[in-house]
Amino acid sequence: MVKKGEWVRIHSIVLKADERTAKLPDDTQKCDLEMWTKGFLQEDAEIGDQVTVVTAVGRKETGKLIEVNPYWKHSYGTFVPELVQIDRQLREIMFGGDQ
Amino acid sequence: MALAKDYASVMGRSNDIMKEALGLDYSEFESGSVAFDYEALMKSTGYTLEEINKIQSRTAVGNTPLIELRNLSALSRKYAKPGYGARIFAKDEAANASGSFKARRAACAVAHAKKLGYKGVIAATSGNYGAAVASQAAMQGLKCIVVQECFDSNGVGQPEIVEKARACEAYGAEVIQLTVGPELFYTFLSVLEDTGYFNASLYSPFGIAGIETLGYEIAMQCRELLGKDPEMVVCTNAGGGMITGTARGLIKAGATNTQMVAASINLTGLHMASDVQFNKKSCTTGHTGFGVPYATDPDHSDVPRSAARPLRYMDRYVTVTQGEVMYMTEALANLEGLERGPAGNTALAAAFSLAQELPEDAVIVISETEYTGAGKHVQPQMSFARENGIDIHFGNPAEEDKPGVNVILPKDPGCIKYKEADIDHFRASLIKKAVKAHCPDVAKLTDADLNFLAEETKKDVAFVKEVLKTL
Numbered sequence: 001m002v003k004k005g006e007w008v009r010i011h012s013i014v015l016k017a018d019e020r021t022a023k024l025p026d027d028t029q030k031c032d033l034e035m036w037t038k039g040f041l042q043e044d045a046e047i048g049d050q051v052t053v054v055t056a057v058g059r060k061e062t063g064k065l066i067e068v069n070p071y072w073k074h075s076y077g078t079f080v081p082e083l084v085q086i087d088r089q090l091r092e093i094m095f096g097g098d099q
Numbered sequence: 100m101a102l103a104k105d106y107a108s109v110m111g112r113s114n115d116i117m118k119e120a121l122g123l124d125y126s127e128f129e130s131g132s133v134a135f136d137y138e139a140l141m142k143s144t145g146y147t148l149e150e151i152n153k154i155q156s157r158t159a160v161g162n163t164p165l166i167e168l169r170n171l172s173a174l175s176r177k178y179a180k181p182g183y184g185a186r187i188f189a190k191d192e193a194a195n196a197s198g199s200f201k202a203r204r205a206a207c208a209v210a211h212a213k214k215l216g217y218k219g220v221i222a223a224t225s226g227n228y229g230a231a232v233a234s235q236a237a238m239q240g241l242k243c244i245v246v247q248e249c250f251d252s253n254g255v256g257q258p259e260i261v262e263k264a265r266a267c268e269a270y271g272a273e274v275i276q277l278t279v280g281p282e283l284f285y286t287f288l289s290v291l292e293d294t295g296y297f298n299a300s301l302y303s304p305f306g307i308a309g310i311e312t313l314g315y316e317i318a319m320q321c322r323e324l325l326g327k328d329p330e331m332v333v334c335t336n337a338g339g340g341m342i343t344g345t346a347r348g349l350i351k352a353g354a355t356n357t358q359m360v361a362a363s364i365n366l367t368g369l370h371m372a373s374d375v376q377f378n379k380k381s382c383t384t385g386h387t388g389f390g391v392p393y394a395t396d397p398d399h400s401d402v403p404r405s406a407a408r409p410l411r412y413m414d415r416y417v418t419v420t421q422g423e424v425m426y427m428t429e430a431l432a433n434l435e436g437l438e439r440g441p442a443g444n445t446a447l448a449a450a451f452s453l454a455q456e457l458p459e460d461a462v463i464v465i466s467e468t469e470y471t472g473a474g475k476h477v478q479p480q481m482s483f484a485r486e487n488g489i490d491i492h493f494g495n496p497a498e499e500d501k502p503g504v505n506v507i508l509p510k511d512p513g514c515i516k517y518k519e520a521d522i523d524h525f526r527a528s529l530i531k532k533a534v535k536a537h538c539p540d541v542a543k544l545t546d547a548d549l550n551f552l553a554e555e556t557k558k559d560v561a562f563v564k565e566v567l568k569t570l
Contacts, residue, residue, distance in 0.1 A: 014277070014286055015106060022281045028374040031252040034278045035286065038268075056273040057219060057242040059294065074261040077479030082491060082508055086429045089511065094174060094434060 002045050002068050009038045009070040010053055010063030037061055038070060102292070106282070109289050117403065120291045120298035122215045125403040133537040133544065134551035135404055137411075141347075144211070144304045148351055151207055152312055158206045158238050159196035161312050165320040165464070166191050170434035171451060178513045179455035185330065187450050188464045190317060193439055196238070197266070198470025200313060201231035204301060204340065207309035209235040212297035218242060219296035223287045223401055225249060225260045226337075226384045227442075227469055232299050233270035243272035244296065246287045250278050251377045258483050259383045259442070262474030279377045284401065300402045301338055307406035310344020311351060317464050318352035328354040330461040333453065335445040336361035336416070337389035339397060339409030345466050346412035358414045362449035363390035365418040365518065366502045379503040381421045381484040385445040390416075395528040398536075410522075410529055410556050417517040419448040420496040422507040426515065427451060428477045441477055443469035452517045481506065526556035527566045534570065541567055 002008065015033040039053030039061060051065045102108065109116075118124055123143060128136045146154070155161040168187045176184030195202035205222075209232060212220050219242030222232045229245035236243035245267045249260045256264075256276075264274045275290065277283050291298055300306065314332075321329050332349065334342040346359050364386040369376045371388040380386070394416070397405040424441055427448040432438040446465040454463050473479065485491055490505040495514045499507045509515050530552050538544055544567070552563045 015282055019106065020280065020282060021106070022372075024280060025370045025373045027376075028280055028372055031278060031280075031374050033280050033282050034250070034252070034254075036250075036276045037273060039273075056268070056271060057244055057294070059244075059273065059290075072261065072265045072473075074256070074258045074265070074474040075479060076473055076476060077258070077482030080478050080481045080485075080491075082481070082493065083429055083478060085493075086426060086508065087433045090174070090430055090433050093177065093512065094170060 002041060002047065002065060004041055004044050006041045006068055007038065007070070008041045008053060008065055009036060009067040010051060010061065011036050011066045012063035035063070037063070041065070104289055106285050109285055109292065112292070113288060116288050116292045117298065120296065121300070121303060121402065122297070128404065130547060133533050133548040137408065140404060140406060141304050141308065144207070144308045146207065146308060148311055148315060151308055154210045155203060155206050155309070155312060158235060160202045160206045161195070162316065163194040164191045165317065165324065166437070168435050171430060172454065174430070174434065174512055175451050175454045176459070182459055183455060183457065184459055185454040185457035185461035185463045187454055188462060189447065189468055190313065190464060190466050192313070192443070192467040193470045197227070197231045197234035197270070199227035199231060199443070200310065200341065200467045201226070201228040202234065203309040203313055204228065204306035205231035205235040205299065205309070207305045208232070208299040208303060209239050209241060211305045212299060213239050213241055215297070217295070217297035219244065219294060220299040221246065221287065221291055221294070221296045222299045222301070223283060224301060226263065228301055229263050229272070229274070230266035230270065233267040233272035236272065237270045242296070243270070244275060244290060244294070245272050246275045246283060246290065247277065248279055248283050249276040252278055252374050255378055257378055257380070257383055258474035258479045262472055279374045280372055287401065298401065300400065301340055302400040302402045302405040302407050304406040307340055307344045310340060311348035313466060314345035314348020315352045317345070317466065318349050318354040321462060321464070325462055327462070328357050329464045330457060331358045331360055331453065331463045332466055333360045333362050333446040333450045333463060334466045335385040335443060336363045336409060337384045337386065337393065338400070338407055339393045340407040341466060342409045342412055343407045359412050360415045360417060360449065360453065361390070361409060361413045362417050362419060362446045362517070363387045364421055364424055364445050365500070369503045376503055378487050379489065381480050381489065381506055382424065382442060384442050387418060391525065395525050396532045408555060410526055411554060413522065413557065416520040416522045416525065417449050417453070418520055419445060419517050420500040420507060421502065422496050422500065423448040423509055423515050425477050425481060425506065426509050430512070437468070438471055440469040440471040440475045441480060443467045448515060449517045451512070452515050526558060526562070529556055530563055530566045531570060534567070541570055
């Protein structure tokens with residue numbers, strides 16, 4: 001169970017695919033318009049429940065509870081061998097490599 | 100009684116919501132036809148350049164270093180004919196609070212919101228502007244919400260945009276994240292209406308006036324350091340605010356002979372509202388997907404009339420490729436010791452090539468750098484591209500570049516070559532779109548309309564009339 005007062009991430013559908021009226025490419029037209037935000041959980045709940053949160057600015061928002069104590073997972077990526085080659089090439093052209 | 104919050108109802112109240120959220124009635128600048136009073140809109144901020152400078156000096160914005168990129172200039176000369184290869188300088192805008200030139204726009208917008216008594220600010224942006232508004236709101240004691248387009252329908256976020264969300268949260272803002280699609284505007288309007296916050300639009304006159312100090316500083320720093328104005332300023336171009344504000348600042352400093360060049364990454368063929376193509380881009384801003392539509396139709400933004408009107412100030416529009424920008428970003432770190440984010444380096448890739456056409460004593464300034472961090476860096480951008488099936492290899496970008504399919508890293512710096520875009524074509528497109536939107540009956544166009552369109556395109560009335568003949 002997730003306790004009231006925990007910092008959580010919620011998800012909701014803003015527009016179902018068939019409610020989307022904007023001029024959209026076909027691939028996007030098939031998708032719901034989805035939304036995520038974070039806030040303090042307002043009542044004890046389980047993952048997957050419809051809940052209300054109070055966000056960082058004090059706004060109330062409802063949605064499906066999907067994550068507790070959410071954190072950022074983006075990174076500096078995995079090794080890209082070309083970057084080392086660019087570095088070598090530039091130094092070679094400018095300063096003659098190891099000479 | 101509570102207002103209906105469905106899509107049609109909220110969009111139907113768009114004009115009223117906007118008026119409340121900007122503290123500005125745009126109708127007073129309208130002529131009822133194609134023309135509107137752009138300079139009156141810009142004056143409506145009520146702030147002079149000095150006052151804006153004062154606001155920015157209080158908020159850790161502006162007076163950024165102008166750095167000569169000596170090694171990159173020398174490298175560029177190796178590919179120029181004897182006596183050619185201009186000196187390249189970078190305005191190190193990463194030194195602003197929040198790490199990009201967007202702090203200049205945000206400082207003014209947030210200060211203005213505070214003066215008018217708003218409790219908070221909202222910005223719709225997936226770019227550096229979010230962190231800029233969040234940082235300024237933190238500094239000036241206002242609440243902040245940033246609405247961003249961030250994920251595809253599989254919930255996969257573009258690393259560069261995810262990093263910007265993290266930065267906004269670090270400054271205490273709420274970040275509302277959405278999947279791909281222009282209906283972001285509906286969510287944005289709905290939250291504006293519920294909160295009563297200020298619309299810190301990228302395209303408000305307050306935001307654009309905030310960039311004028313950048314152009315002014317470039318002129319003053321060049322005069323102090325080099326005893327002259329720069330021959331050329333290259334601006335990375337997306338929504339058009341950078342080149343508009345920078346050019347206006349240069350003009351206010353009296354630097355009227357500086358050639359203004361806009362540079363965007365060529366992403367022709369990728370649809371900006373496509374769910375599938377969303378994560379096939381290896382850059383999220385400074386590309387033609389924003390640059391061309393905003394140049395040819397500036398008013399399709401989140402305000403009734405955009406204060407960013409790039410074709411008024413642009414002398415040339417050039418494009419470069421994703422691979423060239425990645426390569427130059429690595430070169431900036433390796434040859435100049437400056438590790439900066441890739442998005443700001445679009446202008447640098449163009450300048451590296453443009454410099455080869457100017458004499459050695461000429462001066463080219465690129466108007467910005469941006470901060471770098473997890474996600475917002477060549478390595479995560481390129482490894483993300485690879486995960487998404489993009490082919491990355493060394494080659495000649497001019498021959499092989501295919502946005503959404505590959506990223507071609509130049510096999511040597513001699514392969515970095517800007518492409519000249521047909522700016523007159525964009526100018527004609529602006530004229531046609533403006534007439535279609537505001538006065539479809541060409542016979543009813545007034546002299547004021549014709550003069551306005553000439554100013555909008557940095558051309559003369561004869562050019563406007565020629566374009567109108569094709570309608």
